[in-house]
Amino acid sequence: MSKSGRPRAFKDTAVVDAAVEVFWSRGYEACSTDDLCKETGLGRGSLYNAFGSKHELYEQALIRYQQLGLSEQIDILRADMPVKERLRSLLEWEIREDSAAGDRGCLLINASAERGKSDPSVEKIFTQHASQLERAIEEAMREGQSNGEISPERNAQELAAFFLSSYYGLRVLYPGTMNRALAGRIIDGVLAAVF
Structure with a gap:
């Protein structure tokens, strides 16, 4: 631990990536320190020396997952193609x-459902992700308005909130059903409501 009492930063992303897989498969509560040691290859002492606690490793795993996912999501939203195709691509990315x-x-949605109200750090990570994604969606909506794809009469902020809600709804619904036909209808309906 550092002198401030916070665990020192661990530089081996492979360890954090392994922890992502463990937490993603088991959730926080059902994941034991032994599970983490087995999957990361660290002994109990090394795990605690590097991360301070199971919870600190959980936070780092959520941040890592969030950063990787958000980077891909924003790249899609800023791609060089019509806005409608970017939004379709984001919804299809989610299905893939x-x-x-x-x-x-989705690990972040699972974490929010499992611990979001009882764990301020989980709530903060999820809220930051949703806010950043909503801003990127709103930018795309405004671009669609400026290039004539979306009516300028529509409220870009409301469209972004609607799309974000639909996106997260699909992220919750799809893993439980794996129904691609239903997902396709949802995607078509969401886009029809925006464009």
């Missing part, structure tokens, strides 16, 4: 990601 994750869904 959640299909690859099997029944695990």
Whole structure:
């Protein structure tokens, strides 16, 4: 631990990535220190020396997952293509990601559901992610208005909030159903409501 009482930063992203997989598969409460040691390859002492606690490692795992996902999401929203196609691509990216994750869904959504109201750090990480994603969606909506894809009469902030809500709704619904036809209808409906 550093003199301030905070665990020192751990530079090996492979360890944090391994922890992401453990927490994603088991959740926080069902994950033991032994599970983390087994999957990260660290002994109990090394784990605590590097991270301070299971919770600190959990925070770092959530931040890592959030950073990787948000980077991909924003890249899609800023791609050189019509805004409608960017928004469709983001929704389709979600389907691909959640299909690859099997029944695990989105780690951030799972963490928020499991601990969001009882764990301020989880709530903060999720809220920051949602806010950053909403801003990027709103930028895309405003661009769509300026290039004529979206009516300037519509409120870009409200459209972004609607899209974000639909996006997260699909992220919750899809892993439980794995129904691509339903997901396709939802995507078409969301885009029809915006454009």
